[in-house]
Amino acid sequence: MKYEVIQLLTRTPVFRDSIIWIGTGDDRQQVRLVEVLYGHQWHCYLTNELDPEQLPARYLVALYYRRWTIERAYATIKRLLGLAYFWCGSQNAVELQLWSTWIVYNVLIDLCDEVAGLLRLPFERISVEMVFRSIYFYTKAVERGDMRSLPEYLAHRATDLGIVKQKRKNWMSVSESWPLTIASNP
Numbered sequence: 001m002k003y004e005v006i007q008l009l010t011r012t013p014v015f016r017d018s019i020i021w022i023g024t025g026d027d028r029q030q031v032r033l034v035e036v037l038y039g040h041q042w043h044c045y046l047t048n049e050l051d052p053e054q055l056p057a058r059y060l061v062a063l064y065y066r067r068w069t070i071e072r073a074y075a076t077i078k079r080l081l082g083l084a085y086f087w088c089g090s091q092n093a094v095e096l097q098l099w100s101t102w103i104v105y106n107v108l109i110d111l112c113d114e115v116a117g118l119l120r121l122p123f124e125r126i127s128v129e130m131v132f133r134s135i136y137f138y139t140k141a142v143e144r145g146d147m148r149s150l151p152e153y154l155a156h157r158a159t160d161l162g163i164v165k166q167k168r169k170n171w172m173s174v175s176e177s178w179p180l181t182i183a184s185n186p
Contacts, residue, residue: 124165134157
């Protein structure tokens with residue numbers, strides 16, 4: 001990618017934050033480039049948020065790290081709610097779909113976080129989809145007289161409900177994924 005540095009905001013041996021121009025002619029655009037040395041390789045992140053106070057570099061890196069998680073989560077919730085093939089053209093319908101999806105997602109994430117805490121596992125090891133699908137079994141257990149809370153029930157039945165993801169060979173938690181030096185940078 002060819003670019004022109006306008007302003008260097010921060011530079012350390014493992015971290016650079018700059019305002020740059022990308023593109024040519026009428027297609028030129030001013031963006032912010034954050035570069036982080038991880039191992040022996042520089043990782044580059046672009047954003048149109050030029051103010052590091054509004055979007056600190058460590059948050060930008062974390063958002064990129066979570067990008068596919070966020071997109072997969074949105075697609076999963078849409079599918080689970082039966083909205084995957086729901087087409088709407090009006091702005092109001094699109095906004096309602098977005099808001100309803102994100103409300104359900106946030107409640108579900110809080111539930112997954114509580115289950116992870118009860119199981120003493122990192123959040124990343126909990127399957128959001130399986131937690132959602134397991135709510136049905138909880139409602140049936142309540143009908144049979146089970147008095148446990150939803151998180152307690154899910155944590156207790158986590159193995160047979162498939163809530164805990166298998167650890168992959170090269171699995172790395174979010175906290176292990178980037179050097180701690182990033183956290184100390186702006």
